[in-house]
Amino acid sequence: MTANFLSLLFIVALMLVAVPPITYLERKVLGHMQQRPGPMVVGFHGLLQPLADAIKLIFKEDIIPRGADRLLFMFAPSFSVFGALLAASVVPIGFIQAVPLKSGLLFVMAMSAISIYALVLAGYASNSKYSFLGGMRAAAQVLGFELPLGFAVMAVVLLYGTLDFNEMVKWQQEHGWGILYQPIAFLLFLFMMVAEIGRPPFDLPEGESELVGGFHTEYSGMRFAAFYFGEYINIIVLSLVVSLLFLGGWSGPFADKYPLIGVIYHLLKAGFFIFLTFWLRATFPRYRFDQMLSIMWKIMLPVAIVNVFVAALQVFLLKL
Amino acid sequence: MKYVTPELIEKLKSTFPKAVESVGEFRQEVTVTVKKEFLIDFMRFLKVDKDFQMDMLVDLTAVDYPERNPRFVVVYHLRSLSKRHNLRVKCWAEGEELPSVVDIWKTAEWTEREVYEMFGIRFLGRELKKLLLPQRYPYFPLRKDFPLEGYEEPCEVWDWE
Amino acid sequence: MNEVFFYFFAVLSLVFGLVAVTSRNIVRGGVALLGCFVSLGAVYFTVGAEFLGIVQVIVYGGAIIVLYLFALMTMDFATLKSEPIKMAIVAVGGALALTTSLLLFVGSSGIAESVKPSISGAEDIAVPMFFKFLLPFEAVSVLLLIATVGAVAIGRRED
Amino acid sequence: MGLKNGVFLAKLQDLINWGRKGALWPLAFATACCGIEMMAAAASRYDFDRFGVIFRNTPRQCDLLIMCGTISRKMAPIIKRLWDQMPNPKWAIAIGSCAISGNIFQTYSTLRGLDCIVPVDVYVPGCAPKPEAFYEALLMLQEKIKKEKPLAVEDEVRNS
Amino acid sequence: MELLKKVSFVDLLKGMRVTLRTMFKPTVTLHYPFEKEKPRSRFRGVHALKLNPDGSLRCEACYLCATMCPSNVIDMEMTEGENGEKVLVDFTVDLTRCLFCGLCVEACPRDAIVMTDIYEFSQYSLGKLVLHKEDLVKFGEYYRKWEREANE
Amino acid sequence: MGKEKADLVLNMGPQHPSTHGVLRLILELKGEKIVNADTVIGYVHRGVEKLAENRKYLQVLPVFDRVDYVSASSNELGFVLAVEKLLGIEKEVPERAQYLRVIMAELTRISSHLLWLGTHALELGAMSVFLYAFREREKVLDLFEEIAGGRLHTGYMRIGGVACDATPKFLEELRDFLNFFPKKIDEYETLLTENRIWLSRTKGVGVIDKETAVNWGITGPTLRAAGCDYDVRKYYPYCVYDRLDFEVPVFDGGDVYDRYRVRMEEMRQSVRIIEQCLEQMPEGAVKIDDPQVILPPKQDVYNTMVGLIQHFELVIHGIKPPPGEVYAAVEGPRGELGYYIVSDGSDKPYRLRIRPPSLINIAIMPELLKGHYVADVISIIGSLDPLMGEVDR
């Protein structure tokens, strides 16, 4: 119990502490991909940049627009953080796991489904048309990606025969990484992950150039920052989950003897996916709303369903 | 810039003996001045006639001569993309009114609005709204008697509509 | 420990449920309903119905309420009249509701055994479901299919 | 208020000012020529991001109004509105002659400078100023922010 | 073939390769306050009044620059000197309205008004943006040094 | 079926990240689909035409830099050509000046198209392309600063020539630029041209067919993407364009994607034109030898009495063209940029009309937007490439 509690503290602290450096890293990576250095002046090579941002945002005036639904407006950003943190609490990092749930994977999906309410409610409560459209898009996007995501996950779950993250890693330690068996599910999951955290090319609810700021158009100060916290925690959590599902989590050489190395492996693998989201952001244009839905429904969903059958065939043939 | 040949001008004159007021040439640019009542027929002819085929209205603007009557002349720059020739048509706006050419060339949609708001020339047969200035702006800035710095006008003229 | 959580979430779900049905603002009502369902999910957790709790959150939170909110957003809030509330109806409704819940409570109490929380994961539920209850399962899936088709048919306007 | 308290407040003030000057988020908004130079200043060659400057599209998340370009009278009420929508604390920089005084366009439809509608902190002459001048203005604004007293109550400011 | 291209994400991967490769290239950024680039020799910056080698003003107050200026930036004030020649009392350049078009420099028949390469001239107040004779002469000194450097 | 009922009116702009400055669109939406659109412009209306009537021919030149601030040289060139035509001296301008003008105009086209590419890509979400395009644009601006002294507002053209000769450093840097720039265009194209997201966002969006385009008076890349090969440089060559060998890219899709391809191809052609100019450019004077038109060389002014008097005459009295009216057009980056000048024999234009390509190009927008999605609005605005300074003047 105590160990679990300590792990919970550790994970929550890690998530909250990791967000500012990740924003810094994102700006650095994006900068270098565009041949510019990114933050440089605040602190050595801009290392204190996130701190300055945070201080500024904390002491910024907090505006609640007239005509807004005050309660929901104030409440919505916390949804995003809480949902993401709850999801984080069941994801193991190496040997550290706060809540060992039997159906951990499903729990993560449930929580990410909840955290989308942050966007929808923010869009509704702001009483701004841009926000409203952003909220609508967020709601539609959920309906778009949840199904293919479910099916993509179903394929690997069939393969592993469990919803428990630890069991999955154990399976992969025995049989090899999941990506070797289910590359299509991996790709699908990547796409859906990007859609779920609302990053380019699926950053439609935000849609900076179309909807000004989308759901967070009317937010300022810490409430705005809360959205960012939620988004980045979601990135971390889902990156951890991808590496658990497909890249063997903490498995790797020497990881059995020294669990701490396993933690590092896991974080490294997740780090790659975090980097991938930055990379995609630097490279790609944004899909249009209806195109995104049609891709989800007309391409991803059939592929995912077929893939489930493939997975079933694999289980049948390989007698796994 | 290639402008229409003298033969074509002759053809114009013979087709519209009453319409053509004068034909001028300056630096190889041909200008035809047309009477107001023939304007629409004349323009339509220029567009559909196979010798002219003026399918593009390049520009539509006006010039203000305060000491003359009628005061404004509206200038149409026409071009044929297939024949590659140009023609400038002028029409004095008697009574500060002219028939609109927006049915012939869509270009006139906005340029006529602009001429209306800048000079106060009304184009008949279409909806006219101010284009660049607020709808409540009371003056016509490009008239010669309007000073560059403008007159004082009430503040609510500029309020966001 | 579990009991404490049970009471906490049970009360929470009741409060949210009450807000959901009495709220004038429908979107707030929807959010309250979401809160109610999530707390019910947590209630299931406290007795070990882990899988069910998660499914409750996914289905209700992730699908049904989103659907409600999405449909609400396509409506123009300005045209939605605020309904006049007649005290007579409230009184009658309240009385009826109270008596019904009392009846239910009285009828179901008196069981001496105690609830034994045991964790039931996906596998535990799947085995009886796909063997013993296969026919109802199929029937329900057909029902869902028909519902989907029907919803599409109604939602489509004759253009 | 004891001495210790004062020192603590002063330190806190310094910290807040440091944060504010390190993360100035301007509104991505321009009306004319200088806006193009603002884009250039944000691009790789000069890179505003070095100073922690990120362009935000909505006035709610901005601290800084970089007014680039001519302000027509038709635009003026909108700029005022944008300024009012920005949360405190906020600053304004007038870039280029147009935003300072209307430049050559002293005509019937232009406003004679941003300070007719918004209090301006730094004026940058030029038409259009080089991107370096944007940075100079930013640095000057940071100097100004450093001297501000964000925690002081108004009376104290008046006394000091 | 088309399908293969679509499925293998070639188009997307190509783009990603470009960005990744750029990431490892050196940056092109000029770190402005720490390193400054000199403007080109023809750059039109803040005005200056040039001085003769003996330190006297070259400007003869002929008003051509003020006539030429499209924006009425330049104004001067003069009195009659002892020998009947014009003496410049004040020469103002109103930078708040200046277009930096360089027409005044072209119009000057005595090469008296010039444009330096000073581009950093931000101010906290509007008043400081109106340059008077003393400021312009000070910039003139700067210009002389700069010109000498350029010639070397 | 009649007019569809809109359920949301969205006021896009004037402050909106992707309306190219201060365009305002009033969109009536049904869901995310536009059923009706209206355009409001005039938020940077500065009264340039009125201003030009109150300034001398010599003074008014810098103003046109500021009209279309992205392609300053093209605007100056248009005005200068019109005044030269009015004076009847367009044949007497020295050849070197003509070539320099062409070089500047084409460099301007490159810089303008790069800006367009960057902002258009940024609006559709491709962030890096924006910064890559600006990286190369900085080089062009450096070239401008080297030859003319200004980055945006070059102020390089003069009536009867150009302000000054090119420096050797300019020519050298220009050659460097021409060498590496085509590779950079390829880089942009790898990021966009085949990218499926880019294709899906641009193909079949905002289609304008040829007849509509001509009827609306649309010119420039938008017209050429619709399948019409109209280009002022080919139809009515000015300066030395008739001696240069280049192609006018024409595509016939008429959608956003084809406009993109036209502009990319135009940048390549511009490089080609500048290369030829560098080869063919003769030595010699860069200003016409006529003290009535252009200020005499500084050497003459300092040393000779005649020069000084001519200088005073010109500055004080200005250029006085004969009465008459001319229309001269150049192919600006956005289309046909025409100057219609009416002269009454005084030193100020009696009436000066700029034919703004952007204004006439975006007039079609309310029609064009109908039936598209909100997200398409920005790609359509972007592809028409309006510049609000020029639209409103």
Place this chain on the structure above:
Amino acid sequence: MSPVNFFVLSSLLFGIGLFGLIVRRNVITVFFSLELLLNSANVLLVGFSKLHGNLYGEIFVFFVLAVAAAEAAVGLAIVVALYRLTGSIDTSDFRRLRW
């Protein structure tokens, strides 16, 4: 844990749902009340399931969930269609049997 907890929770939820069903005239809120009624049944099912130590009750909850989803889909489709026709979601406005 006493099963009475579950009975109390379930019956109160049922009461709330019934109250909403009777009092409210807003169709969406009526649907909310219906969902509450279904959930009160679910709570009871889970309680009994744990009481008896088998999982049949929980499986039944699944079926209820599916029915709830079906109900929401069809119901919402009808409400949206009605809203389009009448511009209202008030039950008292739906009086005519056909349009």
